[in-house]
Amino acid sequence: MDDDVQLLDTTLRDGEQAPGVSLSPEQKAEIASLLDEAGVSVIEAGSACTGPGERRTMDRVTDLDLDATVTSFTRGVQHDIDLALDVDVDGVHIVVPSSDRHVEDKVGTTKEGVLESTAELVEYATDHDLWVEVIGEDGSRADLDFLEEIMVAGMDAGADRFAFADTVGHTSPEHAYEAVSRLSQHGPVSTHTHDDLGLAVTNALASIAAGADLVHATVNGIGERAGNVALEEVAIALWHNYDVETVDTEQLYRLSSLVADATGIVLPPNKAVSGDNAFAHESGIHTDGMLKDERMYEPYAPEAVGRERRLVLGKHAGRAGVEAALAEHDVTVEDDDLAEIVAKVKEIGERGRRVTDTDLLAITEDVTGRDRERNVELLDLTAASGNGTPAASVRLRVGDDERTASGTGSGPVDAAMKAVREALRNVEFRLDEYHVDAITGGTDAVVTVDVTLRVGDRTASVAASDADITQASVEAIVDGLDRLLPADDPTGVPADD
Numbered sequence: 001m002d003d004d005v006q007l008l009d010t011t012l013r014d015g016e017q018a019p020g021v022s023l024s025p026e027q028k029a030e031i032a033s034l035l036d037e038a039g040v041s042v043i044e045a046g047s048a049c050t051g052p053g054e055r056r057t058m059d060r061v062t063d064l065d066l067d068a069t070v071t072s073f074t075r076g077v078q079h080d081i082d083l084a085l086d087v088d089v090d091g092v093h094i095v096v097p098s099s100d101r102h103v104e105d106k107v108g109t110t111k112e113g114v115l116e117s118t119a120e121l122v123e124y125a126t127d128h129d130l131w132v133e134v135i136g137e138d139g140s141r142a143d144l145d146f147l148e149e150i151m152v153a154g155m156d157a158g159a160d161r162f163a164f165a166d167t168v169g170h171t172s173p174e175h176a177y178e179a180v181s182r183l184s185q186h187g188p189v190s191t192h193t194h195d196d197l198g199l200a201v202t203n204a205l206a207s208i209a210a211g212a213d214l215v216h217a218t219v220n221g222i223g224e225r226a227g228n229v230a231l232e233e234v235a236i237a238l239w240h241n242y243d244v245e246t247v248d249t250e251q252l253y254r255l256s257s258l259v260a261d262a263t264g265i266v267l268p269p270n271k272a273v274s275g276d277n278a279f280a281h282e283s284g285i286h287t288d289g290m291l292k293d294e295r296m297y298e299p300y301a302p303e304a305v306g307r308e309r310r311l312v313l314g315k316h317a318g319r320a321g322v323e324a325a326l327a328e329h330d331v332t333v334e335d336d337d338l339a340e341i342v343a344k345v346k347e348i349g350e351r352g353r354r355v356t357d358t359d360l361l362a363i364t365e366d367v368t369g370r371d372r373e374r375n376v377e378l379l380d381l382t383a384a385s386g387n388g389t390p391a392a393s394v395r396l397r398v399g400d401d402e403r404t405a406s407g408t409g410s411g412p413v414d415a416a417m418k419a420v421r422e423a424l425r426n427v428e429f430r431l432d433e434y435h436v437d438a439i440t441g442g443t444d445a446v447v448t449v450d451v452t453l454r455v456g457d458r459t460a461s462v463a464a465s466d467a468d469i470t471q472a473s474v475e476a477i478v479d480g481l482d483r484l485l486p487a488d489d490p491t492g493v494p495a496d497d
């Protein structure tokens with residue numbers, strides 16, 4: 001395997017072609033900056049031919065003066081290259097039809113016409129100092145002899161490289177290997193694979209094995225239809241299995257989260273690298289194994305992609321996992337008690353409920369008969385929203401003190417959070433997760449708010465339910481803080497400060 005493989009990110013072009021996605025100039029600029037920081041070699045910023053709005057988003061990317069080569073998609077027409085020049089990109093992907101149906105039925109030309117215009121357009125682009133990649137669209141369904149002819153026409157005219165495109169994601173790894181092997185005899189080859197058969201990564205790796213040295217990919221695999229090869233998946237596969245470093249893998253989770261937020265395309269929990277469950281373990285046998293050896297049930301450390309491991313309690317929990325979860329809260333129990341706690345944890349899990357830290361600690365108190373005094377308690381909450389600025393005030397008991405504070409925010413929950421922060425002003429805490437579910441229908445629905453709070457390197461997951469979302473949110477946060485703040489000094493500051 002060539003260890004000089006590089007990545008071309010097309011999240012801002014093919015990724016944005018996912019139905020319903022439209023990135024603002026700011027979003028494109030933020031994603032491009034992080035891709036650049038991660039070390040992606042080429043960033044396809046969009047298709048300048050799409051219209052003036054798209055060109056404005058691309059302008060924001062080219063203005064960033066990134067290390068990466070910034071490019072635009074163009075059809076096989078000179079006007080598209082002129083539009084790309086207008087947004088000041090470093091390079092273009094000149095996309096020409098290559099399969100019979102694309103040549104004849106879609107573009108309505110001939111093979112000779114394609115070869116001729118490819119050469120002319122490449123010359124035009126290179127005359128304007130552009131880096132040029134010629135792409136034979138639908139290349140995986142094209143006659144391979146013709147695909148080679150297009151590549152040769154482009155390379156002879158001065159193109160930098162040619163891309164093998166599995167436009168409809170239909171190819172097999174064997175065919176990708178054969179096609180790229182043949183094309184590689186004429187110069188540098190890129191690979192562009194789609195996931196319609198779930199083979200995007202396999203076909204990208206087969207292409208690389210055959211000599212491709214630039215992989216087109218999108219963050220989270222978003223793109224046309226079933227999407228493209230996911231950048232984070234191909235990067236981690238190359239690093240883990242072939243010792244090939246393409247990007248700073250520690251940035252991969254940040255990239256995934258940024259793109260999921262910007263596009264609104266939510267990641268499935270079991271998504272490789274960046275899904276919620278990619279480094280979460282619930283089953284007792286796995287958790288026990290992980291506690292004995294961190295590589296037992298993970299191929300690589302979550303930190304390698306900028307993440308942390310989660311041990312989760314539920315129906316499949318065992319003694320080792322429960323003991324470890326209790327230890328995180330500095331709680332140790334006798335063996336008999338542990339067995340009973342595990343049984344109760346499994347009971348909650350069997351009801352299909354997430355077992356939170358508060359559940360675990362409440363069960364433990366019940367089983368051991370050890371009562372624990374609360375450190376932090378919500379005594380009172382008032383919140384108001386409407387036409388004015390949403391505002392809230394809270395009254396908390398923090399150790400022996402009573403604290404009253406108020407805040408304003410973007411909504412009543414945000415205002416109440418600010419009030420809690422104000423009341424606990426010297427306590428640094430972070431909300432790692434916040435999730436709301438309506439558990440009954442209608443406008444009088446009871447909602448459950450799940451939060452994961454962090455104080456330093458300790459976390460607590462807590463759930464609270466109420467018909468009032470603000471009340472449930474504040475109760476969950478305060479319960480979490482109650483579990484995390486040290487009993488001997490929950491306030492962080494003297495009471496009269």
Ligand SMILES: CC(=O)SCCNC(=O)CCNC(=O)[C@H](O)C(C)(C)COP(=O)(O)OP(=O)(O)OC[C@H]1O[C@@H](n2cnc3c(N)ncnc32)[C@H](O)[C@@H]1OP(=O)(O)O
Nearest residue numbers: 014047049050051075076077095096097106107137167224
């Ligand atoms: C596999 C891929 O991802 S390809 C990239 C897909 N990206 C896009 O489509 C970008 C967004 N597209 C757009 O904004 C519009 O389609 C535009 C501005 C490019 C063109 O809009 P319109 O002029 O209204 O054309 P329309 O979208 O109806 O049809 C596409 C035209 O491009 C032509 N075309 C398609 N591919 C190519 C190509 N590789 N080379 C030259 N012409 C091409 C088609 O033949 C058709 O031309 P026709 O109108 O003369 O038949």
Ligand SMILES: CC(C)C(=O)C(=O)O
Nearest residue numbers: 095135138165167192
């Ligand atoms: C423009 C080309 C590379 C493309 O997106 C495809 O073929 O899928």
